[in-house]
Amino acid sequence: MSKQLSMIAALLIVLAAGCKNQQTASNDTATPAGTTTSASSASSVSNPVQASALSPEDLGTLGAQIKKQPNDADKLLSERGLNEQSFAAAIRKVSEDPSSAKRYTAAYKKAS
16 A cells, blocks of 8 residues: 555656646646646545645655555554545645645655
């Protein structure tokens, strides 16, 4: 499971970098899809207040900890009021903003 979380985090970072160019090229078509994604992400977060309270740096550090200690992934997430789905949703939200994605990546690399 924790390997999946690490892979999801890495994939979302790559997607965020790729989406940066796409958003600036087609803002009209990206807006409705972005709205739908945000709504579905928010509904999948079990504790939206806690998940949104985590900064991109906090999420990056948590992702690196999960990578280092994959057997303790559930414990690390629950200490912050998250589960696998809410963590993935929080990372998706961070990946929507290029500057937040860069902050996440920097924290992840620093903690690795």
